Amino acid sequence: MAEKSVFISKTEYPFFEEVHVNIEWFGGFALSQKRKCQIGLHQNFLAVFPGEKILEISSTSLVSLGAKLSAMNLSKRTQxxxxxxxxxxxxxxxxxxxxxxxxxxxxxxxxxxxxxxxxxxxxxxxxxxxxxxxDDMVFYAPMHHISQFYDFLYLNALLEPENQEVRNQLLQGKYTAFTDLATKSLNCQARSAAIFVGLVKAGLIDEVRNYDSYLKLFRTQLNGKAVGPESYERVQFLYKTTKVKLFTPVIPCNFCKTDVENYYLVHCSKLTNKKEPDNYLDLRCG
Known part of the structure; x- marks a missing residue:
């Protein structure tokens, strides 16, 4: 059994909520095993949050957009x-x-x-x-927003011309929840994507383009310190550990290994274990 994160977009600060889900883990390095873990995570999450639309962001995603949104693939302008x-x-x-x-x-x-x-x-x-x-800007890792610098890069990258197509696909796809099974890091592309969608819906996305307005948006001073108690409003990173204090109980695992295997057989039979450009459900299965 493993406990994994799902990041849900919100239209109010801090623009995401993290939810944990218990899943039965499929071990091994095969692409199919990683995708089965993804299926279990998504199906158990959707059983409790049926109104959300979820996307894995990594090279192992079942959908090609998830791979395009990987931080390894997204272009970023620098000086x-x-x-x-x-x-x-x-x-x-x-x-x-x-x-x-x-x-x-x-x-x-x-x-x-x-x-x-x-x-x-x-x-x-x-x-x-x-x-x-x-680019001559200094960032810290404040307790109320540990991933502040990573999010700054990711959010701005999605606003840049090089990523216009993938940005449009993300927004037109109406995704509201995101995962990244490939990382345990506090800097996570799934969280960043959730924040991006939340800011777009809130009409605040342009605030991330400028260093000062970005820090103000996330209630941070230039020295990396919190503006005040309001910086911790609805924030789940409250302590100096990697353990997140959640607002909701951990979602139980009811969609188990047998269910995942059956789902994979029905929906993913055309996929292979090779990392090929078209090895995604939306490209191979039509």
Whole structure:
């Protein structure tokens, strides 16, 4: 049994809510196993939230849009040129162990996201990421919005011309809830996508384009501190741990392994275990 996150878009601050769902885990590295985990997560979530429309954002998504929305694939403009959201994020990180500091890593900015992440992880082994520098802007990781810098990159990337097609698909698809089974990180593309949709619905998305208005939107001072008690309103990151304090109970696992296997047999029989450009339900199954 595993407990996984679903991020639901909201039109009020902080523009998302995290829900946890218990699922039966399918082990192994095969693409089909990862997709079966996705099916179990989504079906158990929808049993409690039937009015939501859910999308996995990762290369293993059952829908091609989910792969396009991956931070590894989304382009991001910088002062030095265009890279990926993932590479912009990793290259901007500053780490510390209390004595020594490393980063940022501008020399890795234009590597592919996977390679950039690997090299930054090696250089920062055992250290804690606490600050980010991007295009002369400084970001922190405040307790009321730990993923603030990652979200800034992701939200702005979706507003840039290079990603207009995928942005339109996201909004026209009317998705309201998002998952990313590939990560346990507090910086999560599924959360960022949920925030994006919430801000669009609230009519506030243009506020993220500017550094100052973005910080104000998420109730943060320039020094990374909370504006005041209102910064913690409806916020689930309340403590200095990776454990999230939830507003709702964990959703139980009622759609079990047998149900998932049957669903996969009926709906996903045309899919393969190869990572091919058309190996998605919307492209292969018609």
């Amino acid at each position: 030095r040129g265009i890279t990926s959201v993932e590479s912009a994020f990793q290259a901007s990180r500053i780490y510390s162990d209390g004595t020594h500091t490393v980063g940022p890593f501008p020399e890795y900015l234009f590597l592919n996201g996977k390679e950039c992440k690997k090299l930054v992880k090696q250089a920062s082994d055992g250290m804690h990421s606490h600050q980010y520098v991007f």
